[in-house]
Amino acid sequence: EEIKMGISLGLTGPLESISPAMQKGAELAMKEVSDSGKLLDGSTVTPVVADNTCTDAAASVAAVTRLVTADGVKGVMGGMCSGETIASLEQVGVPQGVVMISPSATSPALSTIDDKGFFFRTSPSDARQGEVMADIVLERGINSVAVTYTNNDYGKGLADSFADAYKAKGGTVTVVSAHDDGKADYSAEVAALAAAGGDALVVAGYADQGGSGVIQGSLDTGAFDTFVLPDGMVNNVLVEKFGTQLETSFGQNPSAEGEGQEKFDALAKEAGFDGTSAYAGESYDAAALMLLAMQAAQSSDPKVYKDKVMEVANEPGEKIYPGELAKGLELLAAGQDIDYVGATSVELIEPGESAGVYREVDFKGGKLNVVGYR
Amino acid sequence: MSNTRQAEAVSPWRAPVLFLILAALFLAEGSFRNALFSGSWNTALAILNMGLISAVMALGVNMQWGYAGLFNAGVVGFLALGGLAPVLVSTAPVQGAWAAGGPRLILALLVGLGTLVLAAQAWKRVSGLMRVPALIVVLVLGFVLYRWLFDPAVMAIEANNSARAGNIGGLGWPVLMSWPVGALFAAAAAWGVGKVALGLRSDYLAIATLGIGEIIVAVMRNEEWLSRGVKNVSGIPRPVPYELDLQNSPDFVARAAEWGLSPAVASGIWVKLLYAGLFGIVLLGLILLAELALKSPWGRMMRAIRDNETAAEAMGKDVTRRHLQIFVIGSAVIGLAGAMMVTLDGLLSPNSFNPLRYTFLIWVMVIVGGSGNNWGAALGAILVWFLWIKAEVWGPELMRLVTGPLPAGALRDHLLGSAPHMRFIALGVVLLLVLRFAPRGLVPEK
Amino acid sequence: MQRMKVGSTMIQVHDLHKHFGGFRAVDGASLMIETGSITGLIGPNGAGKSTLFNVIAGVLKPTAGRVTMAGEDITGLPPHELFHKGLLRTFQLAHEFSSMTVRENLMMVPGSQCGETLVNTWFRRGRIREEERALRKKADEVLEFLTISHLADEKAGNLSGGQKKLLELGRTMMVDAKIVFLDEVGAGVNRTLLGTIGDAIVRLNKERGYTFCVIEHDMDFIGRLCDPVIVMAAGQVLAEGSADSIMKNEAVIEAYLGTGLKNKVAAEVAEEAAFGESHGAQPGLGAEAGRGGDGKPAGEM
Amino acid sequence: MAEPYLSATAMRGGYGKADILNGCTLTVDKGQIAVIVGPNGAGKSTAMKAVFGMLHLREGQVTLAGEDITHLTPQERVRKGMGFVPQTHNIFPTMTVEENLEMGAFIREDDYRDTMAQVYELFPAVADKRKQNAGELSGGQRQQVAVGRALMTKPSLLMLDEPTAGVSPIVMDELFDRIIEVARTGISILMVEQNARQALEIADIGYVLVQGANRYTDSGQALLADPEVRRTFLGG
Amino acid sequence: MDMLNALVAILNFVVIPAASYGAQLALGALGVTLIYGILRFSNFAHGDTMAFGAALVILITWGLQSIGIGLGPLPTALIALPVGIALTAVFILGTDRAVYRFYRSKRSAPIILVMASVGVMFIMNGLTRLIIGVDEIRFDDGARFLVSVQQFRAWTGLSEGLSLRVSQVLTLVVTALACWALFRFLNRSRAGKAMRAYSDNEDLALLSGIDPERVVRLTWIIATALAVTAGTLYGLDKSFKVFNYFQILLPIFAAAIVGGLGNPLGAVAGGFIVAFSEVAVTYPWRKIATYLGFEPQGLLQLLSTEYKFAVSFVILIVVLLFRPTGLFRGKSV
Ligand SMILES: Nc1ncnc2c1ncn2[C@@H]1O[C@H](COP(=O)(O)OP(=O)(O)OP(=O)(O)O)[C@@H](O)[C@H]1O
Numbered sequence A: 001e002e003i004k005m006g007i008s009l010g011l012t013g014p015l016e017s018i019s020p021a022m023q024k025g026a027e028l029a030m031k032e033v034s035d036s037g038k039l040l041d042g043s044t045v046t047p048v049v050a051d052n053t054c055t056d057a058a059a060s061v062a063a064v065t066r067l068v069t070a071d072g073v074k075g076v077m078g079g080m081c082s083g084e085t086i087a088s089l090e091q092v093g094v095p096q097g098v099v100m101i102s103p104s105a106t107s108p109a110l111s112t113i114d115d116k117g118f119f120f121r122t123s124p125s126d127a128r129q130g131e132v133m134a135d136i137v138l139e140r141g142i143n144s145v146a147v148t149y150t151n152n153d154y155g156k157g158l159a160d161s162f163a164d165a166y167k168a169k170g171g172t173v174t175v176v177s178a179h180d181d182g183k184a185d186y187s188a189e190v191a192a193l194a195a196a197g198g199d200a201l202v203v204a205g206y207a208d209q210g211g212s213g214v215i216q217g218s219l220d221t222g223a224f225d226t227f228v229l230p231d232g233m234v235n236n237v238l239v240e241k242f243g244t245q246l247e248t249s250f251g252q253n254p255s256a257e258g259e260g261q262e263k264f265d266a267l268a269k270e271a272g273f274d275g276t277s278a279y280a281g282e283s284y285d286a287a288a289l290m291l292l293a294m295q296a297a298q299s300s301d302p303k304v305y306k307d308k309v310m311e312v313a314n315e316p317g318e319k320i321y322p323g324e325l326a327k328g329l330e331l332l333a334a335g336q337d338i339d340y341v342g343a344t345s346v347e348l349i350e351p352g353e354s355a356g357v358y359r360e361v362d363f364k365g366g367k368l369n370v371v372g373y374r
Numbered sequence B: 001m002s003n004t005r006q007a008e009a010v011s012p013w014r015a016p017v018l019f020l021i022l023a024a025l026f027l028a029e030g031s032f033r034n035a036l037f038s039g040s041w042n043t044a045l046a047i048l049n050m051g052l053i054s055a056v057m058a059l060g061v062n063m064q065w066g067y068a069g070l071f072n073a074g075v076v077g078f079l080a081l082g083g084l085a086p087v088l089v090s091t092a093p094v095q096g097a098w099a100a101g102g103p104r105l106i107l108a109l110l111v112g113l114g115t116l117v118l119a120a121q122a123w124k125r126v127s128g129l130m131r132v133p134a135l136i137v138v139l140v141l142g143f144v145l146y147r148w149l150f151d152p153a154v155m156a157i158e159a160n161n162s163a164r165a166g167n168i169g170g171l172g173w174p175v176l177m178s179w180p181v182g183a184l185f186a187a188a189a190a191w192g193v194g195k196v197a198l199g200l201r202s203d204y205l206a207i208a209t210l211g212i213g214e215i216i217v218a219v220m221r222n223e224e225w226l227s228r229g230v231k232n233v234s235g236i237p238r239p240v241p242y243e244l245d246l247q248n249s250p251d252f253v254a255r256a257a258e259w260g261l262s263p264a265v266a267s268g269i270w271v272k273l274l275y276a277g278l279f280g281i282v283l284l285g286l287i288l289l290a291e292l293a294l295k296s297p298w299g300r301m302m303r304a305i306r307d308n309e310t311a312a313e314a315m316g317k318d319v320t321r322r323h324l325q326i327f328v329i330g331s332a333v334i335g336l337a338g339a340m341m342v343t344l345d346g347l348l349s350p351n352s353f354n355p356l357r358y359t360f361l362i363w364v365m366v367i368v369g370g371s372g373n374n375w376g377a378a379l380g381a382i383l384v385w386f387l388w389i390k391a392e393v394w395g396p397e398l399m400r401l402v403t404g405p406l407p408a409g410a411l412r413d414h415l416l417g418s419a420p421h422m423r424f425i426a427l428g429v430v431l432l433l434v435l436r437f438a439p440r441g442l443v444p445e446k
Numbered sequence C: 001m002q003r004m005k006v007g008s009t010m011i012q013v014h015d016l017h018k019h020f021g022g023f024r025a026v027d028g029a030s031l032m033i034e035t036g037s038i039t040g041l042i043g044p045n046g047a048g049k050s051t052l053f054n055v056i057a058g059v060l061k062p063t064a065g066r067v068t069m070a071g072e073d074i075t076g077l078p079p080h081e082l083f084h085k086g087l088l089r090t091f092q093l094a095h096e097f098s099s100m101t102v103r104e105n106l107m108m109v110p111g112s113q114c115g116e117t118l119v120n121t122w123f124r125r126g127r128i129r130e131e132e133r134a135l136r137k138k139a140d141e142v143l144e145f146l147t148i149s150h151l152a153d154e155k156a157g158n159l160s161g162g163q164k165k166l167l168e169l170g171r172t173m174m175v176d177a178k179i180v181f182l183d184e185v186g187a188g189v190n191r192t193l194l195g196t197i198g199d200a201i202v203r204l205n206k207e208r209g210y211t212f213c214v215i216e217h218d219m220d221f222i223g224r225l226c227d228p229v230i231v232m233a234a235g236q237v238l239a240e241g242s243a244d245s246i247m248k249n250e251a252v253i254e255a256y257l258g259t260g261l262k263n264k265v266a267a268e269v270a271e272e273a274a275f276g277e278s279h280g281a282q283p284g285l286g287a288e289a290g291r292g293g294d295g296k297p298a299g300e301m
Numbered sequence D: 001m002a003e004p005y006l007s008a009t010a011m012r013g014g015y016g017k018a019d020i021l022n023g024c025t026l027t028v029d030k031g032q033i034a035v036i037v038g039p040n041g042a043g044k045s046t047a048m049k050a051v052f053g054m055l056h057l058r059e060g061q062v063t064l065a066g067e068d069i070t071h072l073t074p075q076e077r078v079r080k081g082m083g084f085v086p087q088t089h090n091i092f093p094t095m096t097v098e099e100n101l102e103m104g105a106f107i108r109e110d111d112y113r114d115t116m117a118q119v120y121e122l123f124p125a126v127a128d129k130r131k132q133n134a135g136e137l138s139g140g141q142r143q144q145v146a147v148g149r150a151l152m153t154k155p156s157l158l159m160l161d162e163p164t165a166g167v168s169p170i171v172m173d174e175l176f177d178r179i180i181e182v183a184r185t186g187i188s189i190l191m192v193e194q195n196a197r198q199a200l201e202i203a204d205i206g207y208v209l210v211q212g213a214n215r216y217t218d219s220g221q222a223l224l225a226d227p228e229v230r231r232t233f234l235g236g
Numbered sequence E: 001m002d003m004l005n006a007l008v009a010i011l012n013f014v015v016i017p018a019a020s021y022g023a024q025l026a027l028g029a030l031g032v033t034l035i036y037g038i039l040r041f042s043n044f045a046h047g048d049t050m051a052f053g054a055a056l057v058i059l060i061t062w063g064l065q066s067i068g069i070g071l072g073p074l075p076t077a078l079i080a081l082p083v084g085i086a087l088t089a090v091f092i093l094g095t096d097r098a099v100y101r102f103y104r105s106k107r108s109a110p111i112i113l114v115m116a117s118v119g120v121m122f123i124m125n126g127l128t129r130l131i132i133g134v135d136e137i138r139f140d141d142g143a144r145f146l147v148s149v150q151q152f153r154a155w156t157g158l159s160e161g162l163s164l165r166v167s168q169v170l171t172l173v174v175t176a177l178a179c180w181a182l183f184r185f186l187n188r189s190r191a192g193k194a195m196r197a198y199s200d201n202e203d204l205a206l207l208s209g210i211d212p213e214r215v216v217r218l219t220w221i222i223a224t225a226l227a228v229t230a231g232t233l234y235g236l237d238k239s240f241k242v243f244n245y246f247q248i249l250l251p252i253f254a255a256a257i258v259g260g261l262g263n264p265l266g267a268v269a270g271g272f273i274v275a276f277s278e279v280a281v282t283y284p285w286r287k288i289a290t291y292l293g294f295e296p297q298g299l300l301q302l303l304s305t306e307y308k309f310a311v312s313f314v315i316l317i318v319v320l321l322f323r324p325t326g327l328f329r330g331k332s333v
């Protein structure tokens, strides 16, 4: 059987620069499974890519409709941005009965959506990251911060949950203000943040979007020199761009302890892309999870295998890392349990989203260094 | 010499033939499966539905531009306002939101409105040296009072269950009722905007309305109490059955089987057909009304105003009032389309209201179709929307064709990797071709 | 429409000013147009005639001064309101509706058409159809009169310069006006046709009681039609009186009429072959020209 | 003279399908003043445009100084020494009066300040406004600027479409005077006039155009003397 | 001392950033306004012309860098700029030939040209991405700062710092020069006057012996030069990212229009108005107030930065209400 798998990403639009790595991540997993020849007695997996533009719900729905109804995909790795994901899930995924696993839609709204069990995500809801980040900041002895967030559901949700947690734990937030991605200039934002003051600046944005624009402006004008960088910002792009200017900055992103990410990085390097790019690992995991679930269910029918997704992702069972999908397939075929760890330590909690293990990082010496996990 | 432009005669068959071609495109999309078409009726109908909504938007823009020459570049704003209606009218009420600060909020809004009215009165009534101070006093006092009422109310509402709600909530009425309300919202805003900005001409009006559109969207993004801002509202009720309910109904499954369709496919098609019916009725109704108006002295008057305002004014036509009238009506139609769109999406996501997509693309539709001609605008809308969606497939396909003869290597990989961006190129090429061969639009104004 | 008795004042202009920046285009003009008259308004180029018209007709807001119509203050009213009060005007540079047909240009003129209200276009089609039939008939009559009925279905933008002027005039004939301001209807119109237009103006004046105020540089036309004639110069009223008296007024000749062709006259004198009407534009001026003219030094123009 | 300076023969053409010009012929000798009169819509302006190459001719030929220029573009004709004042849209509205005149001298390489001084002398009303935008002028003043612009070209053939429309009598006289003077310097003049009696009086040759064809062609004086012509075309 | 600190803070956070952003907008707006003034349509492809040109400049810069050519403290891109301009101009003239000329000869309404430019915009948009990809690219070399915050603090001993980047100064200088040159060119030179004449009345320009095609070519070339320069300077200052060049189009149009379309001075004034209103209206004055001896409770911010774009548009609308064709009485078609 030739199994088609959909990939729905914003290949054009505001996040067009991180989508290629995500696409490659997902395709990597599919290729790995396909090449192994072990999925459902030698089925092959063919990716079908759709451009959901990230911002245009209607275009996204149309694209996913095509994937599902025309190409007949058995699952969709996507969507990318929360708004568009909700629309395509409600319009296509649920009614057509197709599993969607999003690598990057982190809005808390997706936790409560009535998805009839068809939706999962390999990234955690932002609610939890706020807590973790508040702890990290306080532990480093920083008691007053300014917060800027990218003005979408992700940024807003994260900024709110962080601010609440931080205040509850005794920190002071001088200002919480938004920045828009893709704007020509961030002087106004930087000026406002600088005027509000604080010992560090929390930037809940994207590394190659407004987030780095704000950092650039802050460094140039000397407004801040310590930045707290959550998942969207923890990215090699940032390191390349600012190098040693981030000496005192730190952050965290959801990531597996140890092996998973490293293995994935190596695989990615081999395949010719940057595995540390935002959500590339999550994309790999999302695709892998669907395929493993098929194997577990012995069926490529999404209505059947949707019930197995949580099972393969969580304990008990043998741990499966990136590059070991073949092994996972074998084990499943043999009727054994697996615990898919993947690139990002996937651990799905109800209602089908990543629990979120975060690694704490800093940028000493112009490099991205992992400090610890929590 | 300045008038050597000649209107080429256009065959009366042109419009019907073009509509037939369009229909053929959709038929092909629904029934053939190849590199160009998907062969899925679900896809075809999904494109059609949004196409019909786009046609309504295009109709609104066409009224403003085609009839009256008003360059409204704030389409996205009126659309967004219309989209607000389904949320405020038909989502379920939010527990506790009203109690938290509803009355105070309403009072605050009334005070804000009252301040503006009072300020306008002050500007009109007071003359001489006291004019500016009086205005400032009214504005400042009004603003302070407004913020004093507004801020706590908003805080309370936004704090109410902020992860899932945090907004004032809806009334829980049927969603179809929100469509006229959406039109009303947009019309009200257009009235205010028109009062202020319609003195401007051409590109100046365009940039002013563009700004107003941006402001409206900015408000919707940032005012969480209203519609959760960037956190989006999803799960807006529908006027048609849910696919899953259909799939669970044995009746429906049986009927689907008669047609040889799987329940999932059949339910998708059926729901989309229902939507298409609803949208089609609205569209045809609007076109009928618009055509009747256009083919009567009213339409003649509007054309005269568009041609030469000074002369029309001298011939007793109240140009300002007519401009306002058509601006409001056109915006109302756009607002209606906004409400329809949000109903179809089941989602209000202020971040998706971006001017490229909802202002310029609509303009492209109107111009490609033929401004001043209702049928043309509708045709252009559905066609351009079709292309916009299909460009997603055709672009990479084109790239594959182009790179076919290239030797495998870095260049080819790079090009194939950039294939999604062919979407823009493909769209640009099509747009230029249409404009080239039908510079006054596919179905030009007679 | 109430017929006003001849002798009362239709338009009264009090000390009107219109300044563009520092430039005083109209600089304290006061004048009066009597009901039932055909008043001529002449003056050198740039005297402020069109500006005065534009202020009266509401296109420009006056810097200072007052305009009354039949005793009612109409200063600063917008043109469309003035139209409904019965004040019509034509434009010096033709303002046709260029993408509409000539007939439509005329049919759109009458105010308060039933079909101009949006709701009526949906629910009162029958009434509109009747109205349109009547309008069409009327428009065709007017076109007939202006000798351009063959162009009824032509786009107005395609008309020749003179034809546009005719259309401009035709619009004022579509409704019952109280006062019509004509800004150089004659410029670019064939003189034979201008004669006919003159007849029409007289007829409208006599039969329908229109009051006219006419700007024109063709003194034949002014002389035949107008009484009184008002002369403007530098934004002010220079002289006022019957056509004959105006044409004899030294100041007016100096500023406006001039004394004929120097070169031609010189040549004629040399050849002694003068036609009786050699200075045709100014009938009755032959004598003047003879008296004061020939040797006028070139620098004095 | 064997051949007239400008000769446009048997011109046929129009804007759309229908012909406006039906075999119209116009010729001007060196230093002559030719005047075209005729009812509104007769095709006078169209004929001028045709001579200037702004209209596609289906038939007919235009020669200037013996050279066939039928297929030249208007700019090329300007460089051959033709100057034209259209009936409408004949100024640059957002440029000052002075710049308007400069544009008239655009193709001239020599010093044109003299000519400009002469134009200002001819039209003193306009001279006062030399720094003002031409679009803000009165109707008659615009017309003066338009003619002034053409005079700046120092053409060998000057074509004027109703140069006196809307100008006051005193200026009109000056204008005709100047035209005579200009003609005496050897420049050919082709003009359309509705102030036909004055114009024909100074005309060496007059054309009466009706429906795109020549109805009468004669010397100006002869046409003026023809009662039929006077009654039908010159307003009695 | 506190007075000085307040002053430096305002300079550092409001005046200098707004001025350099304003200059960037102004430079872009100059091109838009020129096209509008002469060819009489709003060119939506302008933002993508900036991106396209900047992309070419980057490619050339990389070439130069790889063979070791540089300008010392100034960015190498400045050497690449003329070549980039030339190449882009060739491309743009090609689009004129293939697209716009047709509509000109048909005397289509301006809106048709606008729509055609939208088509060109899409194509250039895609092409640029094909050429250089969608990633963020930094290509500035040489010195980044003229004055950096640390240096400034060390020199003056103030607690507030001040930074001035090379690219900011470059932008300001280039904008001033370009505006001055363009203004002189249009109002004094023969070719410039021919361009204005053409824009006023095409037919009459023809009758005056002006070659319209030459005027059009010249206009495109100048506009392209402005666009590529603007695009490159913007990229040097902020880093190059294709998507942002579309986004900057909106404020550029706003700047061109608020100043009055067709007027170079207007474009510059408009650029600064938009930039300063964005930064100044949303600036929280608390810090300044503290330096001046007040102890304010809140941030003293008139409006939050979320509304900064809205603020600049409100100002723009207010300006237009009192001056319907912009500050400098621009054209309108
Ligand atoms: N918008 C304007 N800005 C500046 N000056 C103006 C404006 N409009 C008119 N003028 C000036 O006002 C004066 C009067 O112009 P107006 O058009 O009233 O003259 P007119 O008497 O009608 O002349 P004509 O007989 O030539 O039509 C002229 O000198 C003209 O230059």
Ligand SMILES: Nc1ncnc2c1ncn2[C@@H]1O[C@H](COP(=O)(O)OP(=O)(O)OP(=O)(O)O)[C@@H](O)[C@H]1O
Pocket (backbone or CB within 6 Å): B001, B003, B004, B005, C151, C154, C157, C158, C159, C160, C161, C162, C163, C188, C190, D015, D016, D020, D038, D039, D040, D041, D042, D043, D044, D045, D046, D047, D087
């Ligand atoms: N651009 C055009 N398109 C179509 N028809 C036109 C156009 N311009 C003029 N015509 C028609 O051509 C005919 C001749 O026009 P033309 O302008 O040559 O007349 P004219 O003799 O100059 O008249 P006038 O004395 O009124 O200026 C008219 O019937 C007019 O309707």
Ligand SMILES: [Mg+2]
Pocket (backbone or CB within 6 Å): C049, C050, C051, C092, D138, D139, D140
């Ligand atoms: Mg006048």
Ligand SMILES: [Mg+2]
Pocket (backbone or CB within 6 Å): C160, C161, C162, D044, D045, D046, D087, D161
């Ligand atoms: Mg003519």
